[in-house]
Amino acid sequence: MKAMHFELDARLAADTHPLARFALCELRLMDDANYPWLILVPRVVGARDLIDLDPQQRHQLSDETDRSARLLRDAFRPHKLNVAALGNVVPQLHVHVIARFEEDPAWPAPVWGRVEADPYAPEALIERIALLQGLLRG
């Protein structure tokens, strides 16, 4: 039986922490202190690829991606922003928005498969989420 309501993929749920609920997407923080790394997950049942969204949803995702990228820019002043919808491992449609620095452990390569994730310590996680939520409210 196919779920008729949106459910976050179990692996995405395990690897990320909730940050905000946008009009279309769940905004989550990747639990990897190597990079400021956000994940957007559109609440669209069964969506795997960007082409599974209708044009209105796509434009909304573009707007929410822009908002997330500006959030990382404002919070961290990165050298570059990486935005990607890959999903080869976790098929549920999700968009990575990652702040990149010339000193980060994967630069200039993409982050995937380079170094092991470095989960946030509890205090650092609380601080990071507070910072980002504060900017979102601001």
Add this chain to the structure above:
Amino acid sequence: MKAMHFELDARLAADTHPLARFALCELRLMDDANYPWLILVPRVVGARDLIDLDPQQRHQLSDETDRSARLLRDAFRPHKLNVAALGNVVPQLHVHVIARFEEDPAWPAPVWGRVEADPYAPEALIERIALLQGLLRG
């Protein structure tokens, strides 16, 4: 002096072949026969990140990305579509649209930095471009 007209980055020009001119973007074929791989380059002088586009340009880029992804889907029936704006090496804003297969040489990892590019043989390049341009016209 900053160029006041759009010029394609020299590395992008060297690594890709022209396919089509969309309203916002140049559509180009990556010269790597390992994967059906398109590159969209918005003709916006000085743009490095998605957040450098205005909302109308962003939505247009979303539409042209969708069109490019559907083109790859129709031509190759891939298992997954990967879409990414990275630009850590080539800073000019460009979007990768890549058809992925469970049998391709990088699966399930992202394609970057996995295997050496495999440039098309001249006949294969002509055939590939003709196929894609035919579908775009159709």
